[in-house]
Amino acid sequence: MPTNLPHDAKDKWAEVEATRNPREKLQRMQEFLSLVPQHKGTLKLRGQVKKRIAIMRKEIEEKKQKRAGRSGPKFFIEKEGAAQIALLGVTKSGKSCLLSAVTNAKIDVSSAPYATREPVPGIMDFEDVQFQVVEAPALMQGSADGRAWGLQTLALARNADGLILMVDLTTNPIEQLELILGELEKARVLVSKPMGRVDIERRHMGAGLRMILVGRLVDCTMREVEELLKSYRITDAVVSISGEATLDEVEDAIFETTTYKPAVIVANKLDLKEATANLRLLESYVDERMPIVAVSCEKRFGLEQLGEAFVKALAIIRVYTKEPSAREFSRKPFTLKKGATLHDLAKSIHSDFEKNFAFAKVWSKRLAFSPQKVGLGFVLEDGDVVEIHVK
Numbered sequence: 001m002p003t004n005l006p007h008d009a010k011d012k013w014a015e016v017e018a019t020r021n022p023r024e025k026l027q028r029m030q031e032f033l034s035l036v037p038q039h040k041g042t043l044k045l046r047g048q049v050k051k052r053i054a055i056m057r058k059e060i061e062e063k064k065q066k067r068a069g070r071s072g073p074k075f076f077i078e079k080e081g082a083a084q085i086a087l088l089g090v091t092k093s094g095k096s097c098l099l100s101a102v103t104n105a106k107i108d109v110s111s112a113p114y115a116t117r118e119p120v121p122g123i124m125d126f127e128d129v130q131f132q133v134v135e136a137p138a139l140m141q142g143s144a145d146g147r148a149w150g151l152q153t154l155a156l157a158r159n160a161d162g163l164i165l166m167v168d169l170t171t172n173p174i175e176q177l178e179l180i181l182g183e184l185e186k187a188r189v190l191v192s193k194p195m196g197r198v199d200i201e202r203r204h205m206g207a208g209l210r211m212i213l214v215g216r217l218v219d220c221t222m223r224e225v226e227e228l229l230k231s232y233r234i235t236d237a238v239v240s241i242s243g244e245a246t247l248d249e250v251e252d253a254i255f256e257t258t259t260y261k262p263a264v265i266v267a268n269k270l271d272l273k274e275a276t277a278n279l280r281l282l283e284s285y286v287d288e289r290m291p292i293v294a295v296s297c298e299k300r301f302g303l304e305q306l307g308e309a310f311v312k313a314l315a316i317i318r319v320y321t322k323e324p325s326a327r328e329f330s331r332k333p334f335t336l337k338k339g340a341t342l343h344d345l346a347k348s349i350h351s352d353f354e355k356n357f358a359f360a361k362v363w364s365k366r367l368a369f370s371p372q373k374v375g376l377g378f379v380l381e382d383g384d385v386v387e388i389h390v391k
């Protein structure tokens with residue numbers, strides 16, 4: 001259903017986007033809301049914006065407390081390592097037990113329900129990469145509607161790079177998984193790529209509007225998409241549309257509401273007797289839509305598969321750099337997403353590298369000969385060694 005927002009509302013949203021200061025942003029968002037007419041077509045939009053407002057309030061409140069030296073419950077965890085992975089599940093599924101088994105976090109494993117009430121981060125080593133795993137307070141029916149700490153847990157999921165969906169194999173894992181996925185979906189966090197996907201990556205002023213269409217627009221034309229974006233004053237952005245997308249979905253993307261997170265299901269308590277049969281049921285239910293890692297956190301088995309599962313699900317590649325004068329390459333890799341180019345690597349090392357880039361040499365098993373001289377467009381792969389030469 002179209003939102004048919006009036007001009008002043010669209011202008012206000014452009015202001016929201018342009019505002020960096022959280023307090024002012026919140027203020028503008030409220031003003032925006034007051035300009036949105038109340039009808040069926042705007043119901044979803046109003047709900048989404050209200051949720052964002054609630055989360056921002058919390059964030060501001062937290063920062064204020066931090067400044068005042070009070071340490072209230074923390075809901076936003078600064079990222080560390082190659083990726084932040086939010087650990088989600090219903091209570092007593094064994095989240096804390098996993099965290100204490102695979103990370104350096106000190107946390108109590110408890111038989112009492114709802115023991116963990118604020119996010120707890122820990123670092124997990126896997127070969128030469130580190131993952132930050134953050135246990136989120138338990139999900140329950142109604143989390144997405146704001147029950148208990150639901151909104152904060154879901155905000156944590158939205159902010160993370162990937163998710164662990166943890167289920168207890170002894171108490172109907174399919175039901176637990178459905179509950180988790182249901183709450184995530186209500187919060188517009190999806191674990192599988194939808195049919196159509198619209199990504200709007202805002203760029204600096206003057207960059208212009210670039211559209212990448214891999215797929216098909218449904219019931220609208222490219223021109224209409226452009227006009228819609230312009231009506232929100234989005235003039236500098238890369239817009240990628242894949243699969244089948246409607247104009248409504250483009251508008252959704254303007255409000256940045258739906259995000260996609262790679263997820264790994266961790267099926268826990270494999271040491272208990274009903275677990276194996278339930279694991280089979282879970283596997284046939286999931287039907288390879290997501291990877292499943294079966295473990296016992298308490299007896300500590302199966303856990304060694306986790307690192308590989310994250311690397312695969314998150315499509316992480318490791319690239320090693322080498323100074324032109326050095327004999328050896330660095331032990332610590334840069335972690336990038338599969339499909340990343342030398343340009344992405346140069347950017348992540350230093351902005352100067354990108355500007356002053358001359359050429360690079362790459363050593364790789366997959367190349368016919370190494371090193372090979374390559375340019376910024378070169379697509380990197382896991383294990384590549386790169387030596388960048390500047391002008």
Ligand SMILES: Nc1nc2c(ncn2[C@@H]2O[C@H](COP(=O)(O)OP(=O)(O)OP(=O)(O)O)[C@@H](O)[C@H]2O)c(=O)[nH]1
Pocket residue numbers: 089090091092093094095096097098108109110111112113114115116117137138268269270271272295296297298299
């Ligand atoms: N048998 C068995 N029990 C486990 C396993 N993992 C966790 N438990 C038990 O399950 C209970 C809950 O574990 P926690 O790790 O605290 O669960 P949680 O998911 O963090 O729970 P909340 O923080 O309340 O959401 C504890 O009594 C654990 O000892 C396991 O692999 N096998």
Ligand SMILES: [Mg+2]
Pocket residue numbers: 095096097115116135
């Ligand atoms: Mg816990």
